[in-house]
Amino acid sequence: MKMVGEMVAVARTAKGLTQKELGKLVGLTEESVASIEQGRRPLMPDVAEVMDRELGLPGILTVAAHKMPQIDVVPPWAEPLINLEQRAQAVSSYENQVVPGLLQTQAYAEAVFQSRIPLYSADDLAAQTAARLDRQSSLHRPQPMLASFVIWGPVLRCPLGGRDVLHEQLRHLLACSRLPGVTIQVLPLARTAHPALDGPFVLLETAEHEHIAYVESQRGSLVVSHLDEVSILAQRYAMLRTQALNPEETRDLLDQLLGDP
DSSP states (O other): OHHHHHHHHHHHHHTTOOHHHHHHHHTOOHHHHHHHHTTSSOOOHHHHHHHHHHHTOSSHHHHHHHTOOOOOOSOGGGHHHHHHHHHEEEEEEEESSSOOGGGOOHHHHHHHHHTOSSOOOHHHHHHHHHHHHHHGGGGGOSSOOEEEEEEEGGGGGOOTTOHHHHHHHHHHHHHHTTSTTEEEEEEOTTOSOOTTTTOOEEEEEETTOOEEEEEEOSSOEEEEOOHHHHHHHHHHHHHHHHHSOOHHHHHHHHHHHHTOO
C-alpha cells in the first residue's frame, strides 16, 4: 500500500496537481487522496482506472490495484458500516459506550483499541487507528453529509486513555459540533426513561434514499433493511433526540466539563 501510494504521489506531482485537485478529478476528498499516498488506505481498482486516465499513465495504477494483497485491517463484521458510511447522505448514530468513531481523536481511538482483548500488536494498533481516522473524511465532503449523533452522558465522563486524552476529545467534540451538517446531542444520565437500553445503533440513508440500520455486538454485526425493523429504530432515535440536550445545551455542557467559562 505504501509503495502504490508513493507511485500515486510521484505521478500526481509530475502532473503538477495538488491532492485536492486530484481528488476532484477522481471523486475523492483531499483527505482520502492523502491516505492513499501515505499507504493508510488501499487504492481501489475503479479509482485506479480514473487516476491512470487523469495522470496519463498506461494502466500502471490499475494493475497495481488489482494485484494488491488483501488485508483485513477492519474486522469483517464492521465492514458493512464503513461501506454504508462512504455512500450515505445521512447518518444518525447513538452511542452509549464510547465516543462515536466518526468523532474520535487519534489518542482516543488508540485508547479504544488498546482496551481490546486479546491485545493488538503495535502494528495492528497503528493500522486500526489509521483506518478509523480515515473514515472521518466522510464528515468533510465538498457536499456535506447530514450527521446526527446522540451520546449517552457517562461516555463524556469516562477517562478512557487518561484525563488529558478525554480533555482533548471533549474539545474535538466541540469543534465537530460546528462542522456543516453535523449535530451532536448528549442524553443526560439524569433522565428517568431511556428508549434505547438495548444498546448503540446507526441509521443510514443512501443517495438512493434507502433506509438501513446497523447494529453491532461484541463479535458480530447486523445490517437491517426490513422497513418495519428500521422504523422501530428510527422511532427510538427520534425519542433519544427528544430526551437529549439540544445542540446548544450540549455545547454548554462540554464547556462545563472542560472548565471553560
